[in-house]
Amino acid sequence: MIHMPTDVDVLIIGAGPAGASAAALLQQEGFRLLVVEKQTFPRFVIGESLLPHCMDLLQEAGLLESVAGQQFMQKNGAVFHRGGATCDFDFSAQFTAGWKYTWQVPRADFDKTLADAVAARGVEFCYGHGVTAIQLADSRATVTIEQPDGTRSSVAAKFILDCSGYGRVLPRLLNLEVPSQFPQREALFAHVTGDHRPTGREEGKIWACTHPGGAWIWIIPFSNGRTSVGAVAEPGFFAGYPADPEKCLRAILASDPSAGPRLAGMQIVFGPERISGYSCAVKQLFGPHYALVGNATEFLDPIFSSGVTLALASANRAAKVLTRQLRGEAVNWQTEYADHVMQGINTFRAYVSAWYDGTLHEILFSAGANPDIMRQICSVLAGYVWDLSNPYVAQPERALPLLSRIVQARSRSATS
Numbered sequence: 001m002i003h004m005p006t007d008v009d010v011l012i013i014g015a016g017p018a019g020a021s022a023a024a025l026l027q028q029e030g031f032r033l034l035v036v037e038k039q040t041f042p043r044f045v046i047g048e049s050l051l052p053h054c055m056d057l058l059q060e061a062g063l064l065e066s067v068a069g070q071q072f073m074q075k076n077g078a079v080f081h082r083g084g085a086t087c088d089f090d091f092s093a094q095f096t097a098g099w100k101y102t103w104q105v106p107r108a109d110f111d112k113t114l115a116d117a118v119a120a121r122g123v124e125f126c127y128g129h130g131v132t133a134i135q136l137a138d139s140r141a142t143v144t145i146e147q148p149d150g151t152r153s154s155v156a157a158k159f160i161l162d163c164s165g166y167g168r169v170l171p172r173l174l175n176l177e178v179p180s181q182f183p184q185r186e187a188l189f190a191h192v193t194g195d196h197r198p199t200g201r202e203e204g205k206i207w208a209c210t211h212p213g214g215a216w217i218w219i220i221p222f223s224n225g226r227t228s229v230g231a232v233a234e235p236g237f238f239a240g241y242p243a244d245p246e247k248c249l250r251a252i253l254a255s256d257p258s259a260g261p262r263l264a265g266m267q268i269v270f271g272p273e274r275i276s277g278y279s280c281a282v283k284q285l286f287g288p289h290y291a292l293v294g295n296a297t298e299f300l301d302p303i304f305s306s307g308v309t310l311a312l313a314s315a316n317r318a319a320k321v322l323t324r325q326l327r328g329e330a331v332n333w334q335t336e337y338a339d340h341v342m343q344g345i346n347t348f349r350a351y352v353s354a355w356y357d358g359t360l361h362e363i364l365f366s367a368g369a370n371p372d373i374m375r376q377i378c379s380v381l382a383g384y385v386w387d388l389s390n391p392y393v394a395q396p397e398r399a400l401p402l403l404s405r406i407v408q409a410r411s412r413s414a415t416s
């Protein structure tokens with residue numbers, strides 16, 4: 001029997017990485033919390049490759065040890081493939097003094113590990129309960145919660161953190177949605193066995209393979225013997241393949257020169273699943289008595305595995321600003337929260353744009369790239385997108401096209 005309070009300091013919508021880590025940080029400060037989660041855990045969600053900066057954020061929330069206990073696959077870097085060429089990033093060679101590895105995580109296990117660790121500290125989680133409405137008043141917010149049997153109740157809170165991910169509860173209820181600047185893309189993905197993996201230090205690295213037909217493919221190996229594989233493209237690309245999802249995924253993978261041989265013996269053990277139109281944005285990240293956190297803010301694209309890092313980083317910042325506010329201090333949500341979160345999102349946005357317009361491919365697959373610059377780019381791929389001493393964090397819109405022109409000129413002069 002769930003004990004549902006009628007009044008709390010902070011109500012958190014969603015128990016994914018954003019919700020669980022925000023709850024962990026606020027619990028350390030002694031606030032009265034309630035986490036309302038629509039599904040029951042463990043539940044599947046896509047987004048399985050972490051970035052090293054996640055380790056700092058999990059550690060600060062007191063959650064790193066619980067995750068380490070799960071023996072997830074160690075991820076030491078990322079390897080980009082295109083037509084037989086490779087660009088291998090190892091997180092041990094990066095500009096920012098940060099973590100040199102992270103993990104590849106089946107999210108059902110990872111998210112349950114985080115939520116259970118927070119619940120064990122006394123935070124109340126209401127699973128199977130969905131937030132359906134919100135009322136904002138001068139002194140507080142009141143949310144309507146639908147219980148598993150369909151009955152509804154209300155909980156009042158001084159503040160709401162919307163960590164509802166793809167549910168996008170407050171963006172929808174408060175009309176905050178704006179279209180993403182990226183075109184609609186979709187992902188077709190599955191979990192497989194029979195992945196012919198590299199060995200040693202290379203085993204756990206993510207592969208991102210540029211498919212000759214205009215898609216890209218991810219390969220994310222787990223420690224449980226399964227591997228997550230997926231293809232991402234605009235919808236027109238998939239129209240050229242069989243309508244049956246399994247035949248479609250198999251045909252795409254088989255026709256890629258790097259993924260094909262590695263996955264030739266695969267058996268599908270989960271999926272294929274399809275998700276589309278996931279890129280989204282909002283007008284604002286906060287308002288009176290609420291803030292949006294994690295995927296409820298803006299989601300760009302899966303290419304650089306930035307989603308969980310941004311979820312943990314925004315939860316970390318929101319919890320800190322909120323702690324000061326609840327203690328009676330004056331805070332500025334725009335400068336202290338929204339601007340900080342958008343710094344990280346905007347740096348990744350520049351890399352996502354440069355990936356799809358080809359600028360980044362020129363850099364990654366050129367022989368002439370300067371190793372010091374590649375270390376700076378490696379730190380972005382490791383999630384250190386708030387390190388403004390890194391020129392490839394601070395000014396990527398200028399730095400990436402410039403670098404692309406330099407490496408192209410170098411390769412032209414090397415071949416002439």
Ligand SMILES: Cc1cc2nc3c(=O)[nH]c(=O)nc-3n(C[C@H](O)[C@H](O)[C@H](O)COP(=O)(O)OP(=O)(O)OC[C@H]3O[C@@H](n4cnc5c(N)ncnc54)[C@H](O)[C@@H]3O)c2cc1C
Pocket residue numbers: 013014015016017018019036037038039045046047048049050051129130131132163164165166167168169187275278293294295296299301302304305306307308309311
């Ligand atoms: C194809 C694809 C691949 C991706 N790959 C990666 C990757 O490799 N690495 C990475 O870091 N990110 C990846 N992502 C992004 C990643 O999925 C998200 O960024 C991440 O899950 C965000 O975490 P979150 O805590 O904000 O939300 P979520 O993990 O989505 O959690 C939100 C929770 O809120 C709950 N909820 C929803 N509505 C309600 C409601 N009304 N009431 C109560 N609860 C509710 C949901 O049930 C859910 O449990 C990928 C995304 C896509 C689309």
